[in-house]
Amino acid sequence: MSHWDVHHLPRADGKTFLVTGGNAGIGYFVAEQLAGTGATVLLGSRDTAKAETAMASIRSLVPDANLGHLRLDLSDLPSLKSSVDTLGVDRLDAVVCNAGVLLEDQPRQETSDGLELTFATNHLGHFVLVHRLMPLLEAAEAGRVVTTGSFVGKSADLDLDDLQSKRDYQPKRTYARSKLAQMLFAFELDRRLRAAGSSVLSVVDHPGGALDSLTPPRPVHPEADGRKFPAGLLLQGKEAGAWPAVRAVLDPAVRGGEMFGPRVFGLRGEPRREPVRGKLADTALAARLWAASAELTP
Template identity: 65%
Template sequence: MSHPSSAPRWDVRRPPSAEGSVFLVTGGNAGIGCFVAEQLAASGATVVLGSRSAARAEAALGSIRSRVPGARVRAVPLDLADPSSLGPSVDALGVDRLDAVVHNAGVALDDPPRQETRDGHELMFGTNHLGHFALTHWLMPLLSAAPAARVVTVGSFAAKTERLDLADLQSRHDYRPKRTYGRSKLAQMYFGLELDRRLRALGSTVTSVVAHPGGALDSLTPSRPPVHVRTTAARLRSAPAALFVQGKHAGAWPVVRAVLDPAVRGGQVWGPRFFGLRGQPRQETVWPHLADPSVAAALWEASCALTGVDPVGAPG
């Protein structure tokens, strides 16, 4: 779990066939999620986009179909900030098994004031972490019905310098948007690793992997109209940054590999090759603070209390 992989060379532009597989990508209607969905669709899998907005989902589906002839893609409504909607959203998938879910959707706020979900959770923590935590609970029967399903949780390089405050998970006492966002992504990454430990203890066939996109900028991202349009001016302004970071199409590469590569194992962290910021996907050494199972276990118990569900327990 803590040593870089020596897996065979991976071609990001020619993923292996996943014909017959079914994948769910939360937030697949925009950003990195849309590129993850596009690249997974190119593998021949059926890809379902989970999205709050039907209009944005339709735009993303049109973009993917224009790039991937014959793509098997569709969408379901999904609002991670509304726990009561998650069961019906999973029912709307209309499948008897799920081969992978990509926990990608997220909220990132730049400015105060602090906002809350309808259940009273801080919006970024409640959506990015608690929403996916609860969604996994509802998806587990479908994941368990697949031969070897994967839960791929998309973290963030921004989480590398953050530490969780277990006494203030909701940022009630210390709300700074960028810090709160980074901590919400760190919570997701702890969840992904702890989920795998608990699945292994149960002897489950489901595995859990963490991936992050590194530094991914809109200005370095190729156009996917109408989902994303990059101007020539933006491309020129961002050219120097390409030495250090990348576009969202490349940010999707570690996530896609975490889903498709048969050499990937549960409990691993995948990110870009160069300083964790850009380049081909590779297995990373687990960050020291992420390797602390006591923090992960405490977060798990707190998340169970806040959501009222346990991802490895039976759906209620």
Template identity: 65%
Template sequence: MSGMSSTQPWDVQRLPRADDKVFLITGGNAGIGYFVAEQLSGTGATVVLGSRNPAKAEVAMAAIRSRVSSARVRAVRLDLADLSSLRTAVESMEVDRLDAVVHNAGVALDAPPRRETGDGHELMFGTNHLGHFALTQWLMPLLSTAPAARIVTTGSFAAKSERLDLDDLHSRQGYRPKRAYGRSKLAQMYFGLELDRRLRAVDSTVASVVVHPGGALDSLTPSRPPVHARTTGAWLRMAPAALLVHGKHAGAWPAVRAVLDPSVRGGQLWGPRIFGLRGKPCREPVWSQLTDTSVAARLWDASCDLTGVDLGTIPG
């Protein structure tokens, strides 16, 4: 990571080396998570794919190795909807430190009915936010062992127009899937920023950064068979949209930069440069609703209660 000066322009095609580093990507077997893993695998790091489906993880690892001959990639079974399984999942990684985790995995439902995790949490809020919240507790000792670890939380542009309802975090009232998804991602972003405030309060060596991929479409994403196959017809139909949005390979860029760039600092928000929707990764102002620290603190306390996790004892 020391190969980049903060004064040099960031080149998404020429990433700094990260030999001997260990990175965990939740949901690294598909979508944006796959491209985060593929790009980081080219830096010499060991990349661990967190996936609830071992077969899909195997397919993703084969796809990465076919493009990055030197890739050091492996997988761990990780089901964020099952909070009781997370400690075992972390132990099964069998690493003595973790230099970064990208909280990327997520569920996005586009139609009713409302669904719940086995713990009784609304599925998107329970997986996208509470699962990562609880996972962080078990990862913290490994992150604290690294000299300057990063926790990178992937939000969504869909969260920008949402507001949290702290009295209905499980979307029991007037359930609308797209709104519930946006709120689950907004909760993740609140968490990432609040986590960094608490890390700074105890002088932790770990930093927490929030990113979002902008508008990332499958139809503008290059093929990675059999993980992702793009037809010529789909690309031609959506080519005009490339003026405003991009593919999932580009949607991965903010997270990759947040992991690797030494100039990135905790508490920052990174996204695509052009209207926050497409282009190279850059720092952007923290969205106005995310600056409300009272909401963040109340969400933190509620998340502790709902998961049974006490992240109040963050190691320095």
């Protein structure tokens, strides 16, 4: 691939991108960076006030930004159809499946549908959303589904007999499993798209080690304090954590089924293509997860 410059992104005028969880965290910086390309960027968020704060922050840096808010609650699976119906666009050039929750030090929780909250929000919500968005992605010249995984998801073990973590719930482990599920879904989605002759690509990214303390200050990140060492030697802020997703959306050289992460040990630095191996390359596991996810969703 040709050199990719995170500070000089290609123009994307006339394109429309949706970023789930675009009001905070890495998703905010994905939206901010994409807004600078001239594209219309829609922030998917449950909270209108937080979305407005994020859009005001982006406009303070990108005065001509074309922004919008899509009310989106990924934990409420039946609501996703009506959310997509309110998009008001005839095509979608990319969706960045970024939103997620990690319920640290909290007991197991369920959605109104009786699904474990972390798995339902991070994986099943995006599973349903992408299916609902597919006609709009197919209507684009070359639509993309970009799924933000996690470094911890690579080493997780997925228990297909206990996807709801009913037997032994541990918040961080459940989170890691949900991120592995997201990545497996994304790779399986691309295989199915290729088999169907679709022009839509499914690509995976992960942010490496992205810390609030290393993140440039924004109204959505008031806790950033600018400390650089020693964490800055191995990790990075959430602005840099957004780089792999942004490349996966914009780089014309990207191919379906690829994965992008930070250059240095997969933890920090400019985005590069990474090999897909181990559990991520397990096509049988991904197919079984797809079937189980379809059974759990409307």
